[in-house]
Amino acid sequence: MKVDEATVRHIARLARIKVTDEEAKNLETELSAILTWVEQLGEVDTRNVAPLTSVVQMSMKKREDQVSDGDCADDIIANAPEVADHFFVVPKVVE
Amino acid sequence: MQERVNPDKANLIAGATGDWEVVIGIEIHAQVTSKAKLFSGASTEFGGEPNSHVSLVDAAMPGMLPVINEECVAQAVRTGLGLKAKINLHSVFDRKNYFYPDLPQGYQISQYKHPIVGEGDVILDFKDGSTVTVGIERLHLEQDAGKSLHDQHPEHSFVDLNRSGVALMEIVSKPDLRSSEQAKAFISKLRTILRYLGTCDGNMEQGSMRADINVSVRKPRDDLGTRCEIKNMNSIRFIGQAIDYEARRQIDVIEDGGTIRQETRLFDTRTGETRAMRTKEEAHDYRYFPDPDLLPLEFTQDYVDALDADLPELPDAKKKRFVEDYELSAYDAGVLIASRAASDYFETVATGRDPKLASNWVTGDLFGALNKLGKEIGESPVSAESLGELVDLISDKTISGRIAKDVFDIMLETGEAPAKIVEKRGLKQVTDTGAIEKIVDEIIAANPDQVEQVKTKPKTLGWFVGQVMKATQGKANPQAVNDILREKLEVGEE
Structure with missing residues (x-):
C-alpha cells in the first residue's frame, strides 16, 4: 500500500506530531514499506476464524462498585506544567 | 430507512x-x-x-x-x-x-x-x-x-x-x-x-x-x-x-x-x-x-x-395497572406515574379509599401546592398518610370538600393531622338538617327581595347557598343546604 504525503500529514496531524518536509518524505517511504509488509497477512484466509481478542483464555476481571481510590489531587497535578487551585491550567480551548 | x-x-x-x-x-x-x-x-x-x-x-x-x-x-x-x-x-x-x-x-x-x-x-x-x-x-x-x-x-x-x-x-x-x-x-x-x-x-x-x-x-x-x-x-x-x-x-x-x-x-x-x-x-x-x-x-x-427478575415495576406497566385497578383516566395515570415517588405517594393515599378522589387531591391540590413551594414530592410537608386521612374525612362526610381545602392549607403550614385540625377549629360539617333549616329560615325572612327574585330566576338560588355557607362558616353540608333551600323556596331541580 502506497502512503502519499497528504496521508502522512493527516496522520501526523491526528497524532499531534510535527513533521518537517524532509521527515514527511522519509515517512512516506517508511509507512508505505510497513503497510506493504503487514499486507502479507491478507494472504491468510481468515473467513472462518474469530478475531483474536486476547492471547489468554480468560474472561474479563471485574471490580466491585466500591470507592477505593482518589482523594490524591496533589499527586494528580504533581506533573502539570501549570496549576491553579488544584485545577490543570491549559491554553484556552473554547468553541 | x-x-x-x-x-x-x-x-x-x-x-x-x-x-x-x-x-x-x-x-x-x-x-x-x-x-x-x-x-x-x-x-x-x-x-x-x-x-x-x-x-x-x-x-x-x-x-x-x-x-x-x-x-x-x-x-x-x-x-x-x-x-x-x-x-x-x-x-x-x-x-x-x-x-x-x-x-x-x-x-x-x-x-x-x-x-x-x-x-x-x-x-x-x-x-x-x-x-x-x-x-x-x-x-x-x-x-x-x-x-x-x-x-x-x-x-x-x-x-x-x-x-x-x-x-x-x-x-x-x-x-x-x-x-x-x-x-x-x-x-x-x-x-x-x-x-x-x-x-x-x-x-x-x-x-x-x-x-x-x-x-x-x-x-x-x-x-x-x-x-x-x-x-x-x-x-x-x-x-x-x-x-x-x-x-x-x-x-x-x-x-x-x-x-x-x-x-x-x-x-x-x-x-x-x-x-x-x-x-x-x-x-x-x-x-x-x-x-x-x-x-x-x-x-x-x-x-x-x-437482573430482569429484580427490576422494579416500570412506568408503562404501572400506568396500565393504575388505569385498570384504580379506574383512572390514562391522562391522570400518566401524570401520577411520571415519577416513582409521586406514584408511591398516590398509592398510599388511594389504598382502601376512593381512587378518583385520591387522584384529584394528589394531582390537583398537592401538586399545585408543591409547585408553589418549589418542592419535590419527597419533601412534601403533607405526608401521604395525612392526605389519606383527609380523604377519609371527606368520604365519611365529616367535612365538606370546600372545608377540606382549608384543612389542607393548614396541614401544609403546620403539618398537623387533619382530624386534629378539624376538631380544634370546629370545622365539622353540619348535617343536622334542623340546624340548617333554622339558618335558612332566618335568611329567607331577612331577604324578601331575593325571595321574590328567585321565583323568576332560579339561578339566583346560588346566592342563598352562599349566605347559608357564610352563616355556617362553610360547615354546612352543601347537598343538605341545596335540598332545604329548594324545598322552602319552591325552586325545582335544574
Missing part, C-alpha cells in the same frame, strides 16, 4: 413552498448511577474539590490499566431491559481517539461496533390519547470526559478531571421523532424510565443527562434530508426551542435555494438561536479500534435473567 411513523398533518410545518416535515433523532448521554467510576475506584460524586475524585487511571498516568466496574455493566443491562431492548451477551470496548484537554488518555473508551445493548422501543403517550413508538438504535457504555472551565482566566482554561471516567450510557434513538413536542416527550419518558430503574438520576441541570439532537427537514414522504446536530443540550424546554428554531432555519435555507451542510451546531439560550460550531477539517476521524487493555465484555443469559 425504515419508516416507523407516518407523516401526521398536525406535525407539519408550513413553508413558502408547502408543508415540511421535521425528522429528529436523539442521542442521550446518561451518567450511570454507581459509587465508583467505570474503570477506576475513584468516586463518582458530583461537586467535589477539583481533581479530588481522580485516580491515576482517570488521569491516564503511564502504566495504569482499566478494570471494569461490574455494577456499571449491571446498570447498562437493566437499562436495556427497561427499554425492551436486545441485550448483547458479547460486547467490545473500543478506543475513540481525539485530543482535548479534558480527555487525558487521548482517547475515550467506548463501544463502537459491538454495543452492550441493541435495538429497543420507547412508547410515548400524549394528552389526546395518541401514542408514538420510538425505536432505540443502541445503548453503549463509555467514559465521561473531565470538565473544562473557560471563564476563570482570559487566556487559560481550567481542567477538573473529577468527571473523567464516570460511566456513561449513550442511548441512541432512531430518527422516529416528528416534532419538538415528541422530542421533549421522548426525553421525559426516557428520564422517567431511567429514574424508575435507578440507573441514572436524570438530573439535567447537573449534567448527568445530556442530549445531542439531530434535526433534518424534508417534504413529507421524501428521503431524509441532511441533518445538523445540536450538541450538549441539558434542558427539555431549550431542546424544544432549539428544534423549532433549527427546523425553521433549515426550511428557510432550502426555500431560498440553498442547501443544508451537515454540521454541529450550538443552541444559544440567550438568543434562542442555533449557530454553527467552528469545525476543524479533520474532526470526526476517531480511528476506533478495540481497546487492547480490555477483554470483550461477556456474560450469560442467566445473568441477564437474574
Whole structure:
C-alpha cells in the first residue's frame, strides 16, 4: 500500500506530531514499506476464524462498585506544567 | 430507512413552498448511577474539590490499566431491559481517539461496533390519547470526559478531571421523532424510565443527562434530508426551542435555494438561536479500534435473567395497572406515574379509599401546592398518610370538600393531622338538617327581595347557598343546604 504525503500529514496531524518536509518524505517511504509488509497477512484466509481478542483464555476481571481510590489531587497535578487551585491550567480551548 | 411513523398533518410545518416535515433523532448521554467510576475506584460524586475524585487511571498516568466496574455493566443491562431492548451477551470496548484537554488518555473508551445493548422501543403517550413508538438504535457504555472551565482566566482554561471516567450510557434513538413536542416527550419518558430503574438520576441541570439532537427537514414522504446536530443540550424546554428554531432555519435555507451542510451546531439560550460550531477539517476521524487493555465484555443469559427478575415495576406497566385497578383516566395515570415517588405517594393515599378522589387531591391540590413551594414530592410537608386521612374525612362526610381545602392549607403550614385540625377549629360539617333549616329560615325572612327574585330566576338560588355557607362558616353540608333551600323556596331541580 502506497502512503502519499497528504496521508502522512493527516496522520501526523491526528497524532499531534510535527513533521518537517524532509521527515514527511522519509515517512512516506517508511509507512508505505510497513503497510506493504503487514499486507502479507491478507494472504491468510481468515473467513472462518474469530478475531483474536486476547492471547489468554480468560474472561474479563471485574471490580466491585466500591470507592477505593482518589482523594490524591496533589499527586494528580504533581506533573502539570501549570496549576491553579488544584485545577490543570491549559491554553484556552473554547468553541 | 425504515419508516416507523407516518407523516401526521398536525406535525407539519408550513413553508413558502408547502408543508415540511421535521425528522429528529436523539442521542442521550446518561451518567450511570454507581459509587465508583467505570474503570477506576475513584468516586463518582458530583461537586467535589477539583481533581479530588481522580485516580491515576482517570488521569491516564503511564502504566495504569482499566478494570471494569461490574455494577456499571449491571446498570447498562437493566437499562436495556427497561427499554425492551436486545441485550448483547458479547460486547467490545473500543478506543475513540481525539485530543482535548479534558480527555487525558487521548482517547475515550467506548463501544463502537459491538454495543452492550441493541435495538429497543420507547412508547410515548400524549394528552389526546395518541401514542408514538420510538425505536432505540443502541445503548453503549463509555467514559465521561473531565470538565473544562473557560471563564476563570482570559487566556487559560481550567481542567477538573473529577468527571473523567464516570460511566456513561449513550442511548441512541432512531430518527422516529416528528416534532419538538415528541422530542421533549421522548426525553421525559426516557428520564422517567431511567429514574424508575435507578440507573441514572436524570438530573439535567447537573449534567448527568445530556442530549445531542439531530434535526433534518424534508417534504413529507421524501428521503431524509441532511441533518445538523445540536450538541450538549441539558434542558427539555431549550431542546424544544432549539428544534423549532433549527427546523425553521433549515426550511428557510432550502426555500431560498440553498442547501443544508451537515454540521454541529450550538443552541444559544440567550438568543434562542442555533449557530454553527467552528469545525476543524479533520474532526470526526476517531480511528476506533478495540481497546487492547480490555477483554470483550461477556456474560450469560442467566445473568441477564437474574437482573430482569429484580427490576422494579416500570412506568408503562404501572400506568396500565393504575388505569385498570384504580379506574383512572390514562391522562391522570400518566401524570401520577411520571415519577416513582409521586406514584408511591398516590398509592398510599388511594389504598382502601376512593381512587378518583385520591387522584384529584394528589394531582390537583398537592401538586399545585408543591409547585408553589418549589418542592419535590419527597419533601412534601403533607405526608401521604395525612392526605389519606383527609380523604377519609371527606368520604365519611365529616367535612365538606370546600372545608377540606382549608384543612389542607393548614396541614401544609403546620403539618398537623387533619382530624386534629378539624376538631380544634370546629370545622365539622353540619348535617343536622334542623340546624340548617333554622339558618335558612332566618335568611329567607331577612331577604324578601331575593325571595321574590328567585321565583323568576332560579339561578339566583346560588346566592342563598352562599349566605347559608357564610352563616355556617362553610360547615354546612352543601347537598343538605341545596335540598332545604329548594324545598322552602319552591325552586325545582335544574
